[in-house]
Amino acid sequence: xxxxxxxxxxxxxxxxxxxxxxxxxxxxxxxxxxxxxxxxxxxxxxxxxxxxxxxxxxxxxxxxxxxxxxxxxxxxxxxxxxxxxxxxxxxxxxxxxxxxxxxxxxxxxxxxxxxxxxxxxxxxxxxxxxxxxxxxxxxxxxxxxxxxxxxxxxxxxxxxxxxxxxx
Numbered sequence: 001x002x003x004x005x006x007x008x009x010x011x012x013x014x015x016x017x018x019x020x021x022x023x024x025x026x027x028x029x030x031x032x033x034x035x036x037x038x039x040x041x042x043x044x045x046x047x048x049x050x051x052x053x054x055x056x057x058x059x060x061x062x063x064x065x066x067x068x069x070x071x072x073x074x075x076x077x078x079x080x081x082x083x084x085x086x087x088x089x090x091x092x093x094x095x096x097x098x099x100x101x102x103x104x105x106x107x108x109x110x111x112x113x114x115x116x117x118x119x120x121x122x123x124x125x126x127x128x129x130x131x132x133x134x135x136x137x138x139x140x141x142x143x144x145x146x147x148x149x150x151x152x153x154x155x156x157x158x159x160x161x162x163x164x165x166x167x
Contacts, residue, residue: 010147088126
């Protein structure tokens with residue numbers, strides 16, 4: 001409710017992130033719910049359109065859908081974005097890939113906005129992205145970090161396949 005969800009693709013060869021679909025509360029809506037049926041359709045369409053090796057998902061609020069997708073044979077990897085053991089190193093590698101110009105993006109304005117809504121929080125656990133201000137959405141940024149993390153675990157020569165992730 002009043003949240004957002006993003007489906008992001010990341011290629012393995014020459015890593016490139018690109019939003020596939022984004023669901024956000026319309027500005028004029030007092031209340032809104034992410035349309036989970038549309039999300040499911042978009043996930044199934046992504047598997048039909050792209051050569052997808054896996055879909056990495058933040059399981060929060062998506063348990064029922066993840067079980068259904070797994071039952072359909074989709075390769076699901078649960079990737080909880082609230083896990084500091086995952087998020088801290090993933091953010092570090094995402095940042096390094098951007099700075100070293102090893103990661104490109106599609107130029108999507110929504111992705112840029114979600115990245116701009118994020119700030120870096122550094123504490124005893126390490127550095128990771130968090131919301132800059134309450135109410136701002138960073139779901140596209142988080143999904144991009146997750147997608148890059150999963151895609152970067154494979155050597156380009158092993159598998160010329162894309163990954164998708166959502167948050």
